[in-house]
Amino acid sequence: MNKKILWVCAVLFLALGSWFLWSHVVMASEKNSDKVVEAPRPRPVGLETVGVGAIRSDRRYPGVVEADQEAFLAFRVAGPLTKVDVQLGDLVKKGQRLAQIDPRDFRDEIEVLKAQLEGARATLENAQTDYGRSKSLLKEKVIAQAEYDGAKKAVTTARSSVRNLSAQLDIAGHRLQDTELKAPFDGIVSERKVENHEMVSAGQVVMGLLDISTLKVTANVPEGALVRGSLSEGTKAELSFPSIPDLKLTGTLEEWSSSPDPATRTYSVSFSFPAPEGVRVLPGMTAEVLWNGEEGSSEVVTVPLGAVVSRGDGGSSVWVYDPDEKVVRSRSVSLGKVGGDDRLPVIDGLRPGERIVVAGVDFVTEGMSVSPLER
Incomplete structure (x- = not known):
């Protein structure tokens, strides 16, 4: 009789537990079913309507002033220095002694x-x-x-x-x-790497010498400029210097590279000019080269620099807003030569009236829903 009572109690306990668990699951599912899943909010982005604007059409390219002749000097013998006759910036003449090793x-x-x-x-x-x-x-x-x-x-x-x-x-x-280190040409001491009484070895560079009687400006230009420009002997270019606004010089084409830089795909061109009197133009100064063109401006489709995205294949693209679907899509564009402003000319890929993303470019993806903020 006791065993029967125990079996009946166990069955009732299991039945009650199963009912309680089932009712709890049903109530939880009904509660969750009442929740509404909210859709993600569109990302706000700044838009600009594409239009036609003015951009500089002159062919100005940034460059750097370089010495026409540069030499790094070293002794052909080893020994201790007994004299160092020059300091940085000293002007020296050809054949002048610069330093002396104990003879x-x-x-x-x-x-x-x-x-x-x-x-x-x-x-x-x-x-x-x-x-x-x-x-x-x-x-x-x-x-x-x-x-x-x-x-x-x-x-x-x-x-x-x-x-x-x-x-x-x-x-x-x-x-x-x-044992005497002498200047191979007239110039200015650009480097001094030793002090008196130091031991120097044969071939060790101890000084640098620049010939600044003739200088040159080297600039990197795109392939289009190299194709359009004249590469004949005596080709002239106007040289200007941001640090000396009133100085305008004429340079003569001296040399150019026949293969482009692998990173920038630009070609190097150099224009030489005699050092001007009364003005100190030194190697390392920045310059601008006006070559094969006239200053002015033209009306073209332009976009801000920040709106252009550089692709891995070397091309460029912009994000175009689709007003019907309220999403953005990437579109390839062909850019023209960079002007002097903060905008880029677009040769192909955009039409006036279209709207492009100009703020938040780095945070959008293909087909993303966006909230436009007109600029």
């Missing part, structure tokens, strides 16, 4: 070689005397042929020793001259 060891070497050369010459003189005597004795058949040949060989050996020591003496003289 004592090189002078001693010359004295040793001179003494050896005197001994070699004395040996040669004796050998020539013996050879002349041997030649007479051989005719009289007083000495053997072998003794004559030995005297002749001694002369040849002594003469070779004299030539060898003479050459070594010349080299030692050159090494002594190389």
Whole structure:
């Protein structure tokens, strides 16, 4: 009887537990079904209506002033410095001494070689005397042929020793001259990498020298400019300098690259000009090159710089707003030459009246729903 009672209680307990669990799940599902899933809000973006605007049409390209001739100077011999005669910015003349290595060891070497050369010459003189005597004795058949040949060989050996020591003496003289570092041309000291009493090694760059009597401006230009421009000898360009607004110079085409820079796909061109009097134009200054064109402006479709997206394939695109679906879509565009303003000309890909994203460009994706904010 007790077992039956226990079995009945267990069954009732399981039934009540199952009913409670089922009712809790049903109530939770009904509660969740009453919730409304909210759609994501459109992202606000700034739009601008594409129009026709003025942009500079002159062919001005930024450039950098460079010295027409530059040299990094080093000693051909090693040793401790005893004199450094110039400072940074000093103007020097061709052949002027710039620095000096201690010459004592090189002078001693010359004295040793001179003494050896005197001994070699004395040996040669004796050998020539013996050879002349041997030649007479051989005719009289007083000495053997072998003794004559030995005297002749001694002369040849002594003469070779004299030539060898003479050459070594010349080299030692050159090494002594190389203890002085001299300017290879008129210029200005652009670098000084050593101080007096330092030990320098052969080939170590100790100074830099720039020839600023003639300068050049090097600029990077797109391929279109290189195709349109004249590359003949004597081609002129107007050079201006932002740091010297009143200075306008005429440069002559000196050189240009025949292959583009792999990163920018532009070509390098250089225009040389004599250093102007009364104005200090130095290497490293920024400049502008006006080449193959006239200053002015033209009416074209333009977009702000911030609206253009650079693609991985090297092209450019903009985000165009679709007013019917209220979404943005990417569109490829062809850009013209950069002007002097903060806008870019669009050759192909956009029409006046279309609206493009100009603010929030980095936060939109293809087909994204947006909330337009007119600019």
